[in-house]
Amino acid sequence: MTEPVIEIPIDRKIDTSHMKVTDEVAIQITGMNKWYGTFHVLRDINMTVNRGERIVVCGPSGSGKSTLIRCINRLEEHQKGQIIVDGTELTSDLKNIDKVRSEVGMVFQHFNLFPHLTILENCTLAPIWVRKVPKREAEETAMHFLEKVKIPEQALKYPGQLSGGQQQRVAIARSLCMKPRIMLFDEPTSALDPEMIKEVLDTMIALAEEGMTMICVTHEMGFAQAVANRVVFMDQGQIVEQNEPRAFFNNPKSERTKLFLSQILGH
Amino acid sequence: MSNIESHTIAYVRDTMIPEQDPPITESGAIKWLRDNLFSGWLNTVLTLLSLLVIWWAIAAIGPWLWNTVWNAGSLRECREALGGTSGACFAVINDRWHQLMFGFYPPRLYWRPVLAFVLLFVALSPILFTNLPRKLLYFSAAYPFIAYHLLWGGSIWLPIGAALGFVAGIVAFAIVRKINGLAAIFAAVIAPVFWWLFLAGPFDATMSSILPLGLEFVRSDRFGGFLISLVIGVTGISLSLPLGILLALGRQSDMVFVKSVCVIFIEFIRGVPLITLLFTASLLLNYFLPPGTSFDLILRVIIMVTLFAAAYMAEVIRGGLAALPRGQYEAADALGLDYWKAQRLIIMPQALKISIPGIVNTFIGLFKDTTLVVFIGLLDPIGLSNAIRADTDWQGIYWELFIFIGALFFVFCFGISRYSMYLERKLKTDHR
Ligand SMILES: Nc1ncnc2c1ncn2[C@@H]1O[C@H](COP(=O)(O)OP(=O)(O)OP(=O)(O)O)[C@@H](O)[C@H]1O
Numbered sequence A: 001m002t003e004p005v006i007e008i009p010i011d012r013k014i015d016t017s018h019m020k021v022t023d024e025v026a027i028q029i030t031g032m033n034k035w036y037g038t039f040h041v042l043r044d045i046n047m048t049v050n051r052g053e054r055i056v057v058c059g060p061s062g063s064g065k066s067t068l069i070r071c072i073n074r075l076e077e078h079q080k081g082q083i084i085v086d087g088t089e090l091t092s093d094l095k096n097i098d099k100v101r102s103e104v105g106m107v108f109q110h111f112n113l114f115p116h117l118t119i120l121e122n123c124t125l126a127p128i129w130v131r132k133v134p135k136r137e138a139e140e141t142a143m144h145f146l147e148k149v150k151i152p153e154q155a156l157k158y159p160g161q162l163s164g165g166q167q168q169r170v171a172i173a174r175s176l177c178m179k180p181r182i183m184l185f186d187e188p189t190s191a192l193d194p195e196m197i198k199e200v201l202d203t204m205i206a207l208a209e210e211g212m213t214m215i216c217v218t219h220e221m222g223f224a225q226a227v228a229n230r231v232v233f234m235d236q237g238q239i240v241e242q243n244e245p246r247a248f249f250n251n252p253k254s255e256r257t258k259l260f261l262s263q264i265l266g267h
Numbered sequence B: 001m002s003n004i005e006s007h008t009i010a011y012v013r014d015t016m017i018p019e020q021d022p023p024i025t026e027s028g029a030i031k032w033l034r035d036n037l038f039s040g041w042l043n044t045v046l047t048l049l050s051l052l053v054i055w056w057a058i059a060a061i062g063p064w065l066w067n068t069v070w071n072a073g074s075l076r077e078c079r080e081a082l083g084g085t086s087g088a089c090f091a092v093i094n095d096r097w098h099q100l101m102f103g104f105y106p107p108r109l110y111w112r113p114v115l116a117f118v119l120l121f122v123a124l125s126p127i128l129f130t131n132l133p134r135k136l137l138y139f140s141a142a143y144p145f146i147a148y149h150l151l152w153g154g155s156i157w158l159p160i161g162a163a164l165g166f167v168a169g170i171v172a173f174a175i176v177r178k179i180n181g182l183a184a185i186f187a188a189v190i191a192p193v194f195w196w197l198f199l200a201g202p203f204d205a206t207m208s209s210i211l212p213l214g215l216e217f218v219r220s221d222r223f224g225g226f227l228i229s230l231v232i233g234v235t236g237i238s239l240s241l242p243l244g245i246l247l248a249l250g251r252q253s254d255m256v257f258v259k260s261v262c263v264i265f266i267e268f269i270r271g272v273p274l275i276t277l278l279f280t281a282s283l284l285l286n287y288f289l290p291p292g293t294s295f296d297l298i299l300r301v302i303i304m305v306t307l308f309a310a311a312y313m314a315e316v317i318r319g320g321l322a323a324l325p326r327g328q329y330e331a332a333d334a335l336g337l338d339y340w341k342a343q344r345l346i347i348m349p350q351a352l353k354i355s356i357p358g359i360v361n362t363f364i365g366l367f368k369d370t371t372l373v374v375f376i377g378l379l380d381p382i383g384l385s386n387a388i389r390a391d392t393d394w395q396g397i398y399w400e401l402f403i404f405i406g407a408l409f410f411v412f413c414f415g416i417s418r419y420s421m422y423l424e425r426k427l428k429t430d431h432r
């Protein structure tokens, strides 16, 4: 088996000219462990992410994928080991946490837009209050990114008036307005209908084409095949296997990975 | 056309049917009557019964209200004017309305509470209606000091000195914040306290001797009637909301000490009847205060009423907070908003919106509870109705006084309720 087994979600050719993995380390996780009470969720995670990498994290439900990427911007606290993001170590020091959070964008499964604010206000809120950008400038930036995710005409509506796919694209634009250097995605398409999945994946691919460092938890294997430079497979709180996508899909090493792939690809 | 054919034979419409009016029984008054009053025999019976009850009520009260005597000096004159027929004697309101409104406030100074009342609406307007010029908020901030001075009078330098304490706090905060955020909060608390304790007194004294400005002083025991209800109610309402928010946040806090203080406070205050708190205010509080300080009774009552309402408010707001999905907190965190910014910009606007009905409930409850102060000797409208009856002229009159007092309370509470419905409609952005 040499040909890709998975359908690529978009019809256009992907422009790889800016997708360059550099030597600069963006995220360094060493010997990281996390418990929920007595439950050992994450066990001895070691992972280095270089700037420009596009990593897809997959694995069965409950394997700790969300917990892992939520540790990277400290939505969850780890108890052992070290996480260094952009040279800043995540400890209980609030200053460091705020610094990391303003450098790292995050997109959630359920969008988590602010329902009491318009789309434009959703996008300008953090730049104005965290980065202290003047309102006019923040609005210009917001419109720029809303155009990029192809919904500038919705700027004055409220999130409740948008479709799921549109809301998720707003959520991506909202993160981008903070000009993050790293983007985290936690199953951004799994609450969406197929047609909307395509819109959102399109947006994410466009982001990858611009050279953004991304970590995506997703089951969209077509996306992994098309843009990821590395696929990480997790099970029971551990990283079981990681490889570049072609080798990962065509030639999985671990039994667990084989089982998972056969289930998810349906053969 | 058989059933099978209708499925199998192709059909294309060639003329479109224009829009038509619904049949007459489906619109207008007839439809409304049928849908709302006579839809089914049970509803018809209920409608007829309700009409009967309304008729009885009107037949019983109508003539009495209709036969009102408006001008009389005493209940006896009223009875003579009625000449044996049944009728109300609202002459008592005509005779004593100024007492019901102002208590024993000096009549030549009535313009002061009236002006304070009018200015109250000016001060409230930018808070209630966000489309008004934002500059008006400066007036709202100054209003408590203006109202205090108008109502109680005395040297103008006292409220100015008190206001300067807040200015000192803001200035201290702005200066220290450039150095350290946490220290700035301490500075913002310590600077005004220091000012009030050590500098406000001398400031008042010196300024008064240089430039003695002010209004005639009115003692608290001259206050009464709706004046007292409004002073206690409005102050209690405007202080209990922020205090309630802080208590609700404290109760959710991770800091054990803050959390337990808030929980104990809320549970204690909620577990005790307001009337005992008012008695505490009137009797016990004096023991705790340094000897020689005479602490105004109205002020003590305001403090107790505020604390009481704040405890309820905290629980109402906690309900709103609990209704917010965790994703809202996470999204705010992930964007790098700190705790206070997240609370102010994301969490509170939504939690308060959800809690509007509960908050308004508490406000209305607080306003009506101000009538309890009659038991500690303050002359609110109920207290004054007793005083009016104690006069031989009006001995034996009940209904007219209570109807009048009830109507006035109703106007205020209904106004609050209507405004809250307007606010709910305006803030509705979820479109689901
Ligand atoms: N707040 C929590 N308290 C206790 N246990 C938790 C908590 N959050 C998650 N868990 C548990 O930790 C494990 C890992 O959860 P996590 O959400 O990271 O899984 P996941 O790989 O993202 O799964 P899914 O694909 O379903 O999203 C699960 O067994 C889950 O039950």
Ligand SMILES: [Mg+2]
Pocket (backbone or CB within 6 Å): A065, A066, A067, A186, A187
């Ligand atoms: Mg998950």
